[in-house]
Amino acid sequence: xxxLVESGxxxxxxGRSLRLSCTASGFTFSGNALHWVRQAPGKGLEWVAxxxxxxxxxxxxxxxxxxxxxxxxxxxxxxxxxxxxxxEEDTAVYSCARGTSVSSQWMKRLNLDRWGQGTLVTVSS
Amino acid sequence: QSVLxxxxxxxxxxxxxxxxxxxxxxxxxGTNYVYWYQQRPGTAPKLLIYTNDQRPSGVPDRFSGSxxxxxxxxxxxxxxxxxxxxxxxxxxxxxxSGLFGGGTKVTVL
Numbered sequence: 001x002x003x004l005v006e007s008g009x010x011x012x013x014x015g016r017s018l019r020l021s022c023t024a025s026g027f028t029f030s031g032n033a034l035h036w037v038r039q040a041p042g043k044g045l046e047w048v049a050x051x052x053x054x055x056x057x058x059x060x061x062x063x064x065x066x067x068x069x070x071x072x073x074x075x076x077x078x079x080x081x082x083x084x085x086x087x088e089e090d091t092a093v094y095s096c097a098r099g100t101s102v103s104s105q106w107m108k109r110l111n112l113d114r115w116g117q118g119t120l121v122t123v124s125s
Numbered sequence: 126q127s128v129l130x131x132x133x134x135x136x137x138x139x140x141x142x143x144x145x146x147x148x149x150x151x152x153x154x155g156t157n158y159v160y161w162y163q164q165r166p167g168t169a170p171k172l173l174i175y176t177n178d179q180r181p182s183g184v185p186d187r188f189s190g191s192x193x194x195x196x197x198x199x200x201x202x203x204x205x206x207x208x209x210x211x212x213x214x215x216x217x218x219x220x221x222s223g224l225f226g227g228g229t230k231v232t233v234l
Contacts, residue, residue, distance in 0.1 A: 035223070037170075044127070045162070045170065045213050047223035061222050095169065108217035110160045113181065115169035 002026040002114045004096050009119030012086055022079040022096030022116055030054070030074040033099035033106050036081050038092035039118070046092070049081065050099060050107055059107055064090075086123045093118035128153065129214055129226035136232040137204045145229045147197045147214030153224055159197040160215040161190055164228075170213065174199060201231070209233045 008020040036048040049060045049070040058070050069082040079096050097112035130148040137143040161174035174190035189200045214226040
């Protein structure tokens, strides 16, 4: 069955960096776009970033553009999110989600059909 | 405050029909597909509706989606206790980012 497992969360001071990982199994990893979505404590969902099936294209929310980098290693079935210059408002559970396998306008298709359970990032001094 | 506007709450008694709105603009809902997610407390979101009005396999036909202009709606008919959850709309914005609505908490009275 499809599984997505995040890791790498923790407590970090403002301005520092962290790298999150999402290891996938149960499907052809290189066939799908992948997304990161976050949820601050007691708040709603916030879309963070998406990467194409081959890693050649990425898009970001304005709130993280220039600070976060999404990447993937299809040989390791792993998705990454590099978080730099962290702020207290970045505190959230970060979840990876499987996106579309359709190539046409792939970034616009927000049918996230499998999600991980998330990893908590706490930014605090 | 989200670019996609949803009512913070909705409620109904068992068997009733509840409708949740999602208001956007020409650069998002007006141009692109709308998706709906259900999230129960402590669990990952679940895809309910894709491409405006399609249900994934396993989603009951009590759930239906529609879109008109720059607004979309999710309807839940025959409301059941297990439908108590948060519901989010999602759409791509042509400023090149994804968007979620602020979420609507559905309560079954």
